[in-house]
Amino acid sequence: MLAYSTYSEAGGVGKTSTAANLAVAHARAGLKPLVVPLDPQDGNLSRLFGVDDQRTEPVDNIVRHMIRRPKGDFDDLVRSAEGVDIVPEHNMLSDLAEYLRREKEQAEAMGEAFGMHAQLLRVLREAGVPEKYDVLICDPPATEGPHLYNAIHATRSLAIPVEPTAKGRAAVEGLESLVAGLEDQLEVEVGVLAAIPMGFKNTRDQRQILDQIEYPVPEIIGERASLMEGCWMEQCSAFKYVREFRDRQRDYEIETLAQFDRIARHLEQDVGLEAPNPPEPGNLTHEVMSI
Template identity: 85%
Template structure:
């Protein structure tokens, strides 16, 4: 199974839209992806896909499963949008650290172990996710804490959208230190599958910044603010937005969709995963056929 977390220390880089569009790109090729967003903020992946309608209700949610207090089966948490299975975020994520610490203290009082950063991994394994899905994508918040650590522990690989600026370069350097510390703390190896420059304008400074990044850069995505804002307005992926909400298909936007398709193929190849029905990159009318 291909598993990765989209992460960027800097906000506003396009982390969540990258996760959403890569998930749809995997699904377009006939693979079965599961997306686990973990951001407690309202502008999250559940909002992007229009499945955040129950986040304030007293319903079963991922946090309850992580603290061993589920109200139902894991399968009942899942919503399907654009061929992608998704576990919607819930407001309980805002207090995830407190819930996990409380459960840890209760477990230790009973002589039991409870790893606060291993609970997402436990939930996914107990639900059979590695056997049922081809791709797992986690979308944690940018800040350090149990949301990020659980995501990294569950996926062990990162895809990093970056701003091609000095600020973005500093964020990548900070990530290296974070990953090294996490590897030491949990005794796991964390790899970087790709860095994805977003909003590239091909200036000399930007080119020099890209040359200094040590991670693979399979695609460089240009400034696409209008396309991405349209996705948020219509609550859909860029593929759906261009297909259903653009009166005229713009060549540069089709090329951006092709880049997400090519990125998905790159990530799949990194783990030897072969998509059964890959589209011509950027073909928004490609018929999705699941394996």
């Protein structure tokens, strides 16, 4: 199983859009992806895919499962869009740290162990996610805390959208110490599968910054603000937006879709996962295999 979290300390770099488009790229190749977004803020992955309609309602959600108070089966949480299964975010995520702390205190009072940062992994394993899915993607917030720690504990690997600026370089440089700290704190090994530069304009300064990235860089994605804004407006991936909402296909946008396809293949190959029906990169007429 391929499992990774999309993470960047820098906000506004396209972390959630990257997670969504890579998930669709995996599905286009005949794989079965599950996305577990953990961002408590509005404008999250559930919103992008249009499955956030119950986030304010008193319904079962991922937080209840993480604190051992589920109202139903894990499978009942799952919604689907564009061939991707998603566990929608819920407003209870805003207080995840407090919920986990209370549960830990109650468990310890009963003489039980409760790892605050291992609860998402527990939920996914108990639900049989590694057996049911080919790909797991977590999309935590950029800030450190239980959302991020649970995501990394569950996936053990990162895909990092990178802003090709001095700020982005500082975020990447800080990532090494962050990963080392997480490995010590969580007692797991954390790998970086890829750095994905976003918004590249091919300036000299940007080229110098990219040359300093020590992680694998499978693709460099250019400035695509209009495309990504369109995705949020229509609540869909870039693949669906170009196919259904653009009045004409633009070569540079087709190339961006091809890049997401190629990045997905890179990530799959890193763990020896073979996609059964990979498309020609960027091919919008490709038929997705039913699983």
